[in-house]
Each structure stands twice: as C-alpha cells, then as structure tokens.
Amino acid sequence: MEPGPYDIGLVEGSISTPEEAERIVQVRKECRFLVTIGACATSGGIQALKNWADVEEYKRIVYASPQYIDTLDTASPVAAFVLVDFELRGCPVNKYQLVEVITALIAGRRPQIATSPVCLECKRAGNVCVMVAEGTPCLGPITHAGCGALCPTYGRGCYSCFGPSESAAAEALCAHCEKTGTSKPTIVRMLRSFNGYLEPFKQVGDKYERQAVNN
Amino acid sequence: MSVKPSTIERTIHVENLARVEGEGALYIKAVGDEITDVQLNIFEPPRFYEAFLRGRSYREVPDITARICGICPVAYQMSSCHALEQAHGVTVGEPLRTLRRLLYCGEWIESHVLHMFMLHLPDFLGYESVVTLAADHKDVVAKALALKKAGNDIVNFIGGREVHPINVRVGGFYRLPSKAKAKALRETLIKNREFAVETIRFMAGLEFPDFEQNYEFVAMKHPNEYPYCEGRIVSSSGIDIPVEAYLNEFEEIHVKHSTALHGRLKDGRTYLVGPLARVNLNFDQLPDSVKEIADEIGFKIPCKNNFKSIIARALETLFAVDHAIDILENYDDTPAPYIQIADKPGIGHGCSEAPRGILYHRYEVDGGGLIKNAVITPPTAQNQPQIEDDLRHFFPSVMEKSEEEATLRCEQLIRNYDPCISCSTHFLKLKVDRST
Structure with a gap:
C-alpha cells in the first residue's frame, strides 16, 4: 500500500486470512474516512457461511493439499476489527448509493441512504405482493432498501442481497413464513446467505437451526 | 574479474x-x-464455494455461484443451470435457450470490451492505465465505454441487473421483459455496432510480439452455432468429448504457491482456454459479417500467438453484438418464462464458454433437492499452468x-x-x- 494519509478509504471483501486482519488495521490508520462497500466487507458475505462450519473439513473438500491453505476460522465484517465510518450494503452495491456516499463525505455531510426496508420500495413501485398474493417467502419486509425491490418486481421473493434493515423484525417474519408452509431448514437457509452473519439474521437463523435439529 | x-x-x-x-x-x-x-x-x-454449496437447495445455486465473479456472473449461472437441469433430466428448449444466449452475448460484450480497452490496450500503447490513455484517446475510450454499456444493457434487460442478475433460475427465467424494452435495446446495439467493427480494425493494427506457441486449444463446439452453453468439448489435438466426460480428460492439481487449483490434461500437458481457443476451433460458425472483417484484416486460423487474443476478443464482440441484434428482432415476451422441474436425485454436468474460457460445473443432488456435491472448474485455474x-x-x-x-x-x-x-x-x- 502506498503510504497515506487518504481522505476516503473504500474497503471491499471480508476479513478471512491472518494477513488481512493485520492489513486492515494499517488501512484504518491511513484513512480519514473508512467506508466498507458491499456485503462481504459489511457482513462477511457469502464466505461467512464457513463461520458455522468446520473449516478443516471445508479445506479438505476443496483442496487436495489442505496444509497449504492459510485461513482464519471465520470470515468477518471489517467492523469486527476496526472502526468503520460508513457501511454501504448490497451484493452488488447500488452505484448511485456509492456516488452519494463519496459526494456526502467530500461535502462534509451525512450520506442520505435510506435504512427502510425493501418492502417500502416495493409498495412504491406498485408491485403486487408476492407473499400475500402467491405465498412466496420474501425477505423484503426485513431487508435494507437499495435495490429498488428488484426481485419482487420480477415475481420472486427477496433473498436479501442488502442484509437486514434497521429494526428488522426477523423473528416475526420467519414465524409468518413458517405458518404459511416454509420449513425450518428452508428458513435457516433463507437467512444464511449473503448477509447471514449480521444480526438479527444470525440470531434468528441459529434459533431455527436448533429447532430443526431438535425436531 | x-x-x-x-x-x-x-x-x-x-x-x-x-x-x-x-x-x-x-x-x-x-x-x-x-x-x-x-x-x-x-x-x-480461499473461498470454499464448493464446500458451502453442500446442503443448499439446487434452486439457490445460480444465485450463489454468480457471486464467484462480478465480471462473469452469467457464466457461473449458465453452467450451474445446465448442470442442474441435466441432474433433473430436463432440457430447456426454445425460445428460452436462445434468450440464454442473448444474456451471454451481453456478458461477452461487457467483459471483452472492459478487458480490451481498459486493461490490455494500455500495455500495447505504452500507457500506465486507461486513465492516462484516455487523456490522449478520449474519443476511443468514450466509444468503448458506450459499447460496454450496451453489453450491460443486455444483461440488465434479461437478467434484471448487470451484476449478479436476479432473473435467472434453474429451468429458465422468472419473468420475460417486455417487447418495448427489447426494441429500445436493439436500437442501442445497432447504434454501437459500427464501433465494434472499428475495434477489430484498430486491434489488428497494434504491434504484437512475435511469440507463437504450439498450444493445445480447448473450447466448446456446437454443430450449428458459435458456442455458449451447449455442445461438446473439443481440442486442437483431437479431443472430442461430451461435457460429462470432462473429469476423465482433465484434472486439477494443487500446488503450494497458489490457492487456485491448476488445471491440466490427464497426461500432464497444459492447455489454453478462452477467446483465441474458441475462434480457432469455431471459426466456421462465425457469421459472414464477422468472417469478412477477419479476412479483411488478414486474421488466419490457427492463430498461435496469444498476444493476438485481443483480436479474437474483438471478433467475438462483433459476433455478440450481431447475434444479440438478431435475437432481439424476433423477441417475444409471451411464452412461459420457465419449465417446471420435479425434485429427484441425480448427477449433472454443465459447461459454458465464460469470456475467459470453458467453465465446468458438476453437481450431485439428493431426492429432496439439496446439493450433495459440487465441482467448479473456472477458466483461470485451467489457464494458470499455461x-x-x-x-x-x-x-x-x-x-x-x-x-x-x-x-x-x-x-x-x-x-x-x-x-x-x-x-x-x-x-x-x-x-x-x-x-x-
């Protein structure tokens, strides 16, 4: 890395190796504002699925010589290691939101990024609700806005590329999905995808997994 | 001394x-x-995709594997879908298979144009990056960005968004976009076509190091069309196998200095996948509009200088633009967007031509629709020893x-x-x- 200081540092990717855990501390020191962009840097991303698994076994599944692989047991959000000034959600991020964050930081104001759920964007788009009309499980009510309710617009349920919205009522939504026929293991998988390591997805997913195992 | x-x-x-x-x-x-x-x-x-796909529903697979690459998510989605459809004993026929080719055209255009102009061209012209190149060649870079955007627009049209499309599912698509959008997209492509032609002439005029190698070219081959998702795997030395036999002919080994597995032939030889391999092995399937310009610039197959892969990318870009224009002309938004699939246990193989070369997937699915095993062999791993x-x-x-x-x-x-x-x-x- 070229020595700083930098005005804004944009970090993508989760922290998943010992070397990255050291480097992020240095990156933080060199940047006035540190912004994480995307699900991996903000929640650990899809790689964080290894946080629930035996990493030694994962190495054996993928690599013929697991002893060559140096990895941490977890893939973590950047904020688990250093202070982050702003987290930009999404897998992928919304490019207009990225421009807004940079513009706001340059102007010295707070980025105007809505923290409301996808459900609100979906209503504004005038979509027929896939959950009410067709019984399709949808994470729109508990997912951070930013995609423009893309999946419901195409007739499928939201799978939460943007992770939990502010005060997401994950437990209530999952209870509803269960009541309308979604199995417990399916609910666990729904919560554990691209942002499964963020709360409340993690806590509710873990609870449903315990129940599924006990059944 | x-x-x-x-x-x-x-x-x-x-x-x-x-x-x-x-x-x-x-x-x-x-x-x-x-x-x-x-x-x-x-x-x-290390990212462990093959490990954490185990136990996931096959329906989630195209959404997950897309995340392996932000530049070629469509390739991962297509290889996944074809493998999983085979595992369930179904084939996606017309008109959906042609719409998959349309989606792939978009990915080739955006990926090829990005690589040719933003990443590779600065090497040829002696610039440190595309930013400094743009200072002297603003017009070229602006037109390249417009052509790349036309590729994005195709993926956006049929895939729902340009990165990690959401409209792809095993069995087809979730919803077919409207005819009106197809018409507008076709006009955008027609507007950018001339620059795709200019690009071929421009790339042909570059100076190339004199470096020919006796490569083993490997690519897909289809009897009637330039390959995207279907066909056999063939090579310049005569390999000609169905996709299901991939693992009999090729293997991956793990070397200490790389977390990418190294691909090679079972007999230990290296091989080359990507645009140059495709053009060499499928030149006869290119439309006349592309062949004529290849002829004009004196491009002859077999071309054994991989520095000229930039010309192969340019030829394929024009092919993708023309193919997309053709497909969009007859676009119809009324057919069912997907075929129904019933859960059953099985094994399936899929291979498609990612912008960088063949991408092989194999999945084993249990009777409840969950993945038991996954094998994914990306093109860069295959090319690394080469x-x-x-x-x-x-x-x-x-x-x-x-x-x-x-x-x-x-x-x-x-x-x-x-x-x-x-x-x-x-x-x-x-x-x-x-x-x-």
Missing part, C-alpha cells in the same frame, strides 16, 4: 499483481539463459531489456489471458535481484 553471462542469476519478483479480490504475484528466476523457476502465485483468500509455461518460453526474449520493460512485457503476456479484473490492473512493485 569478468563473469561469463551464463552464470548471471536474475530474478524478477512482482509482489502484488492485484488488489483485494484475485490477489497474485509473479516470480521468475533465471540463471544465464536458463529459466529455473516461474511461479504465478495466486494468494487470493501462463507459467508461456512466461518460461517468453522471458528469454525480453531478458536483455531493462527491468521495467521486461516486467511490463511479462505482465502483458499474463493479461493475454484476461485472468480477472484485479489480476490485470496496473500497479506493481517489482523486485529484481541480480547476483553475479
């Missing part, structure tokens, strides 16, 4: 070929004229040049393979050790 040239030891060590995703480095050691070691190190963090082999043969020809120039030419060679966006960016720290 004078030293004989043959005892001079020279090491080229590029510590960081890349940024956060796809981190790599280059290491070359030579004693005299003899290259003693070449390593293209890939130390990208890149090292190229460097071994190429390095002596630049050994006498300055460190800066020698390193630059080696990087240019690596970029012939378009290994991935981060592996192809221009910032490098070079360490050269000379001992006598």
